Amino acid sequence: MKTKICELLGIEVPILAFSHxxxxxxxxxxxxxxxxxxxARMPADQLKVELQWIDDHIGGKPYGVDxxxxxxYQKLPDVKIGPEDLPQExxxxxxxxxxxxxxxxxxxxxxxxxxRDGLSRVTQTREEEIALLEIALKHPIKAVVNGLGIPPKEVxxxxxxxxxxxxxxxxxxxxxxxxxxxxxxxxVAVGTEAGGHTGSITSMVLWPQIVDAVxxxxxxxxGGIGGGRQLAAAMALGADGIWCGSIWLGTRESELxxxxxxxxxxxxxxxxxxxxxxxxxxxxxxxSKLTEAWEQPGAPAYLPxxxxxxxxxxxxxxxxxxxxxxxxxxxxxQIVGSMNEETTCxxxxxxxxxxxxxxxxxxxxxxxxx
Ligand SMILES: Cc1cc2nc3c(=O)[nH]c(=O)nc-3n(C[C@H](O)[C@H](O)[C@H](O)COP(=O)(O)O)c2cc1C
Numbered sequence: 001m002k003t004k005i006c007e008l009l010g011i012e013v014p015i016l017a018f019s020h021x022x023x024x025x026x027x028x029x030x031x032x033x034x035x036x037x038x039x040a041r042m043p044a045d046q047l048k049v050e051l052q053w054i055d056d057h058i059g060g061k062p063y064g065v066d067x068x069x070x071x072x073y074q075k076l077p078d079v080k081i082g083p084e085d086l087p088q089e090x091x092x093x094x095x096x097x098x099x100x101x102x103x104x105x106x107x108x109x110x111x112x113x114x115x116r117d118g119l120s121r122v123t124q125t126r127e128e129e130i131a132l133l134e135i136a137l138k139h140p141i142k143a144v145v146n147g148l149g150i151p152p153k154e155v156x157x158x159x160x161x162x163x164x165x166x167x168x169x170x171x172x173x174x175x176x177x178x179x180x181x182x183x184x185x186x187x188v189a190v191g192t193e194a195g196g197h198t199g200s201i202t203s204m205v206l207w208p209q210i211v212d213a214v215x216x217x218x219x220x221x222x223g224g225i226g227g228g229r230q231l232a233a234a235m236a237l238g239a240d241g242i243w244c245g246s247i248w249l250g251t252r253e254s255e256l257x258x259x260x261x262x263x264x265x266x267x268x269x270x271x272x273x274x275x276x277x278x279x280x281x282x283x284x285x286x287x288s289k290l291t292e293a294w295e296q297p298g299a300p301a302y303l304p305x306x307x308x309x310x311x312x313x314x315x316x317x318x319x320x321x322x323x324x325x326x327x328x329x330x331x332x333x334q335i336v337g338s339m340n341e342e343t344t345c346x347x348x349x350x351x352x353x354x355x356x357x358x359x360x361x362x363x364x365x366x367x368x369x370x
Contacts, residue, residue, distance in 0.1 A: 001014055003241055004216075005218045005220065005241040008165055008186065009034055009062055011029075011032060011034045013031075013033050013349065014220075014241025015028070015032075016033060016035075016036060017036065017243075017244055019255075020041070020042075020255055022050045024248045024251065024253045024254060024345055026054055026057045029061035029062060030058065031345065031349045031350075033349060034061075034062055034064060034142075034143070036064040036145055037063070038066045038147075039136065040067070041122065044131065044135060047136070054139075063142065064143035066144075067144060067145070067146050067147065067151070069146050069148055081310065083116065083119065087303060090303060091314065093300050094311065094314065097289075098327070103318050103319060103322045103324050104322055106317060106318060114317055115317070118314070119310050119313055122309045130152075133155065142165065143165040143166065143167060144165075145167040145168065146166070146167070149170070149175065153182070156184075165185040166186075168184045168187060168188065170187060170188070170190065170199075170210070171191070171201055180217045184217070185218075187214055188219075189223075190222040191205075191206050191221075193223040193224030193333050193335065194224065194333045195249075195272070195331045195333035196245055196283055198223065198274060200282075203221065207234060207238065207239055208238050211237065218240035219238065220240065221242050223333060224335050225335065227338070228351065228353060228355025228358065229355055229356075231355070231359075232363070246335050246336060246339070248345060248348070250341075250343060251343055251345050252342055252343070252344050265339065268336075268337045269335070269338075271286060271336060272287060272333065273291050273292075275294065276294070276302040277294040277308070277312070278309065278312055279306070279312075280302055280305040280309070281305060283331055284333055286328075286330055288328055288329035290328075315327075
């Protein structure tokens with residue numbers, strides 16, 4: 001397949017993968033697509049190790065990084081935020097919920113250390129994101145994608161001066177136009193079906209609207225893509241390629257623990273919820289008793305970014321240690337309903353391409369004349 005995005009990024013197939021897992025990045029890039037490592041929640045020391053590992057294993061294939069740089073968020077004080085600084089109403093509400101469900105508290109001797117580690121992984125400021133980007137710039141990254149809008153102008157200029165392409169996620173036509181005007185090289189149009197941060201417009205409606213609004217800027221379709229028929233639909237709607245996140249979570253290479261994968265295999269597409277509970281901005285994730293708790297009468301208010309993510313840390317740690325399936329949750333999109341068993345990144349791409357060709361042939365037969 002030769003599309004504008006293939007030319008722009010020097011890749012063979014227009015399949016781009018978002019993942020927090022270095023193995024996914026390497027496998028997708030080696031299969032001819034392009035992996036983007038999510039930097040959010042990664043301590044600087046770990047990032048250095050991950051990027052070096054990628055460089056050592058990717059065989060010179062192109063890869064990129066994904067950052068979360070919101071345009072508007074509450075500026076935090078310059079002191080480190082500890083467990084004692086969090087809003088207590090929300091903390092106590094969740095603590096009681098888990099106590100009542102019999103989920104053990106964190107071990108007393110190291111609960112503060114575990115919590116502090118969890119909190120320090122919540123990216124706090126734009127400055128910290130930029131510091132992570134500086135580390136990434138010491139490696140041969142070919143592109144940077146911002147998950148939360150337009151990066152600061154100085155970041156755009158700096159990346160462009162090094163020949164690095166910039167992409168930006170959006171779920172709104174108006175934002176896509178602003179991103180194009182700010183000099184973004186490719187737009188990722190994210191339909192509401194997507195896992196992680198997502199808007200409210202469906203992929204079917206959003207993709208062609210954004211394609212038309214930002215032409216000739218290349219658009220990647222995202223949200224609900226797990227196979228070749230969806231790839232064909234995206235290309236038919238004018239996209240230059242696809243950007244997927246959820247589908248890689250079901251692969252052998254993914255970072256997910258086996259218990260979470262089991263929950264994915266069982267979940268239907270109705271099993272996800274778009275909620276403010278995870279980060280303070282709408283995130284689609286697996287519905288669980290922990291997400292439902294925020295919808296109950298008497299539930300405390302959601303907090304702005306990044307406090308909501310911080311409040312999520314303690315219950316998430318407790319639930320994952322206890323492997324309590326009713327409460328376990330993780331960002332994933334509606335495509336989870338089609339994920340039924342473990343696969344590999346290579347197999348996902350092979351299936352996508354095979355199914356894409358079959359879908360195109362089927363459509364071509366519909367218009368064949370004889
Ligand atoms: C587990 C998970 C974590 C995500 N974290 C981020 C993130 O840190 N930054 C980002 O730009 N997008 C993130 N996303 C969203 C993806 O970039 C992408 O928009 C989405 O996965 C596409 O829809 P799909 O899940 O249907 O493939 C995440 C998605 C998932 C499933």
